[in-house]
Amino acid sequence: xxxxxQSPQSLxxxxxxxxxxxxxxxxxxxxxxxxxxxDTGRGPVSLxxxxxxxxxxxxxxxxxxxxxxxKQSSLHITASQLSDSASYICVVRxxxxxxxxxxxGQGTILTVHP
Amino acid sequence: EAxxxxxxxxxxxxxxxxxTVTCSQNMxxxxxxxxxxxxGLGLRQIYYSMNVEVTxxxxxPEGYKVSRKEKRNFPLILESPSPNQTSLYFCAxxxxxxxxxxxxLFFGEGSRLTVL
Numbered sequence: 001x002x003x004x005x006q007s008p009q010s011l012x013x014x015x016x017x018x019x020x021x022x023x024x025x026x027x028x029x030x031x032x033x034x035x036x037x038x039d040t041g042r043g044p045v046s047l048x049x050x051x052x053x054x055x056x057x058x059x060x061x062x063x064x065x066x067x068x069x070x071k072q073s074s075l076h077i078t079a080s081q082l083s084d085s086a087s088y089i090c091v092v093r094x095x096x097x098x099x100x101x102x103x104x105g106q107g108t109i110l111t112v113h114p
Numbered sequence: 115e116a117x118x119x120x121x122x123x124x125x126x127x128x129x130x131x132x133x134t135v136t137c138s139q140n141m142x143x144x145x146x147x148x149x150x151x152x153x154g155l156g157l158r159q160i161y162y163s164m165n166v167e168v169t170x171x172x173x174x175p176e177g178y179k180v181s182r183k184e185k186r187n188f189p190l191i192l193e194s195p196s197p198n199q200t201s202l203y204f205c206a207x208x209x210x211x212x213x214x215x216x217x218x219l220f221f222g223e224g225s226r227l228t229v230l
Contacts, residue, residue, distance in 0.1 A: 034219070043118075043204055043221030044157070089157065091219070102147070102219075103173075106156035 003027070004092050006105035014113055017080055021108045023073040023090030031095040035064055035075045038087045038107070047075070047088075077110075085112045116141045120205050120222035127195055128230050135190045135225050137205030143220075144210035146188040147172065148180065150201040151224075157204065163188055164210065195229040202226050 004025045013019050025033070032051045036044035048059045050066040050073060057064050061084075063076045077084055090105040118139045127133055139146065147162035149172075159172030163182040177199055179191040188207075192199060205222040 036219075041224070043206070043223055044219075045221070046218040049218070091157075102159055102162075104149075104157040104159070106154065 004103045004105040006090050006108050010109040012111045018078050021075045021088050025071050025092045027092040027094050027103050029095035031093040033073050034091045036089045080112045082112050118220050118222040120225045124226050126228045130194050133192050137188045138186050139207040143207035146207045148190045149204045152201050197229045200229050
């Protein structure tokens with residue numbers, strides 16, 4: 001069964017500190033992986049997309065990595081801000097006959113304290 | 115402004131009373147889908163549609179119906195709602211440019227449904 005596992009489930013850090021969120025997946029064949037940020041009560045918003053050939057991609061203070069061999073991705077947040085407090089969701093799109101299906105991780109709830 | 119609009123945003127209903135949650139997007143996206151989000155389970159795909167008159171089941175389709183008669187609209191129908199369908203529902207759309215689903219998934223603001 002295609003799965004996406006995220007860790008940790010929740011994380012509390014102090015403002016200004018860095019953190020790394022993990023995403024492991026078993027989806028095969030693999031098409032791409034996206035990280036989304038979801039503020040409480042709102043719809044998720046895309047942060048970055050990783051395709052099979054990409055290893056690292058940055059979007060401001062967010063840097064995503066992908067290791068397609070080990071089926072792992074990480075999202076690194078630098079110099080955290082209070083507004084980074086949210087749920088971060090890893091979403092994997094399959095290929096082949098599962099092209100239209102998305103598999104979502106459970107999300108990591110990040111809380112940034114002043 | 116590019117957006118996905120869901121209605122209603124909040125709804126309390128009773129078991130067995132048919133309801134429809136509407137979803138409309140103004141970006142001319144081919145792909146639309148519905149998700150439910152429950153604590154500890156994350157987002158789970160209910161149904162998706164690759165284009166008009168083309169729909170397919172996601173991971174949790176039981177108890178739901180969808181239709182895609184127009185490109186911009188993708189309503190979610192609960193024929194006989196039950197309490198286990200109490201959840202937060204999201205509609206989303208994405209462009210199928212070049213036949214590839216590499217674009218960003220745009221989500222609506224969510225519809226919180228309570229079935230008593």
